[in-house]
Amino acid sequence: MKRGVTIGQAAEFVGVTVKAVRHYHKLGLLPEPQRDSSGYRRYGSGDLLRLVQIRTLAAAGVSLAEIGPLLDADTTRFAATLADVERQLTERIADLTARRDTLHRLADGDRTLLPDRAVALLKRMRGLGFPAEEVAATREAWVLARALVPDGFDDYLTHFEYAVSDPHLLELTRRAAEAATWEPGDPRIDELATAVADHYLADPALLSTVTGLRARNQAATRYRLIAHHGEQPTPAAARLTALFETRLRSAGVVIP
Amino acid sequence: MKRGVTIGQAAEFVGVTVKAVRHYHKLGLLPEPQRDSSGYRRYGSGDLLRLVQIRTLAAAGVSLAEIGPLLDADTTRFAATLADVERQLTERIADLTARRDTLHRLADGDRTLLPDRAVALLKRMRGLGFPAEEVAATREAWVLARALVPDGFDDYLTHFEYAVSDPHLLELTRRAAEAATWEPGDPRIDELATAVADHYLADPALLSTVTGLRARNQAATRYRLIAHHGEQPTPAAARLTALFETRLRSAGVVIP
DNA sequence: CTTGAGGTTGACCCAAGGTCAGGGTGGACG
DNA sequence: CGTCCACCCTGACCTTGGGTCAACCTCAAG
Incomplete structure (x- = not known):
């Protein structure tokens, strides 16, 4: 039995598409795992862990470009960066809310x-x-x-x-x-x-x-x-x- | 004096970039105005009005693809579409808010x-x-x-x-x-x-x-x-x- | 041996423009 | 009259976070 799971399994376990995983490889977010004799990627638990971390941050609104450095940073910078991302999110929310209000006035009759x-x-x-x-x-x-x-x-x-x-x-x-x-x-x-x-x-x-x-x-x-x-x-x-x-x-x- | 303003003036008046105006032309959102002898676009008040309407809707969160039909639609459909767009915005706001909360918990210490x-x-x-x-x-x-x-x-x-x-x-x-x-x-x-x-x-x-x-x-x-x-x-x-x-x-x- | 599922790479697509490249025009200045 | 600078033109490639398609390869089962 070959050690490690295939990309399809890894993706399914973590709840993400195969394509997304490969995308993370291309961005250098997730290191390429070893290949088996037929060239298939084989993922170990460490890879899965990293993948989970990536997904958690991405789902929280951190951009993929920021996730790489973030995961490799020490705790202090980690916290600081997260705070920064949170601020950006808050901004965007305020922006969208303003838009919605404008829209509401616009839609309201004449x-x-x-x-x-x-x-x-x-x-x-x-x-x-x-x-x-x-x-x-x-x-x-x-x-x-x-x-x-x-x-x-x-x-x-x-x-x-x-x-x-x-x-x-x-x-x-x-x-x-x-x-x-x-x-x-x-x-x-x-x-x-x-x-x-x-x-x-x-x-x-x-x-x-x-x-x-x-x-x-x-x-x-x-x-x-x-x-x-x-x-x-x-x-x-x-x-x-x-x-x-x-x-x-x-x-x-x-x-x- | 040639009648109509140039694209740069039009863009500045309405508060938008030249590139954006050309983009709207390419999308068929804004009809191409007449050209002067040197091939420059010359915008009249009707064009400006349309441009203002486009910007107003776009700033309110309506996608460019929707704006075209919207501006040509009758009042009923106009209102209906706007309501729909508003719903989508509300959804996105909720989504972003959820993300921010996740992030907040993530950032919060250990x-x-x-x-x-x-x-x-x-x-x-x-x-x-x-x-x-x-x-x-x-x-x-x-x-x-x-x-x-x-x-x-x-x-x-x-x-x-x-x-x-x-x-x-x-x-x-x-x-x-x-x-x-x-x-x-x-x-x-x-x-x-x-x-x-x-x-x-x-x-x-x-x-x-x-x-x-x-x-x-x-x-x-x-x-x-x-x-x-x-x-x-x-x-x-x-x-x-x-x-x-x-x-x-x-x-x-x-x-x- | 064939077949189906799932793996590999690569290329093109989305929204809303930004940016760069290469070239033409118009008005101001020396 | 030449030169400069700002502005215009078109066209092509870049962005985010992947989705979709194509062409081909590999594995396990019947």
């Missing part, structure tokens, strides 16, 4: 990708009779804005809340939405742009909903992306925006 | 790889004057035994606890340890083997510390591995063991 305040504002827009597509476009723009200019987003929301509670502005905005369907040459566009611009200029708090996202690094590019998102602008809408911005600029407002 | 009862027993052995190497060898044998025959290990410990509280047996065991240094032909070996065997035979509960690990699948091989671990046996010790086993067998005890 508050997809936006904070509660923003969701509430969008709802209010719908309640005020804004067309569904415009609300949807606004939502997208906000998602973008929050990602691109996170620091300014809260302020922006605050100002937007203020703007929404202004009946005159609401009326103007509603007309601006209609305007997208007008002829680009329609003289009412000019008139409307002036009216809106004047209203903004008359109220510094309101004005900052426009300028609030400015004044950061790479501001111009980011602003353009946000401001012109979702447009495929009709010529009339484009003209309205252009006139509006021109008028603000000529009044000394800095728009990127 | 109870490395063995349950508390076993550690206590080993300590008691040391207290009873067993030489350090023998305690160490026993510890290794137990680690092996627990892994190879987990079901029988608790019973085995119980019996061992009983055996340790038997003064006569302790004395015999101590002499057996000495015996390893005797000449293989020493007649005292014969005598000692008989005495030990008789003592075991006289007490069925004690006998089961030997037989307890038997009676399982592949029992013989496993038993051999455990029993003969750490030996590099001196001729005298081997002879003692052989005589002991022979005597038990001839008394009708089944030893693998």
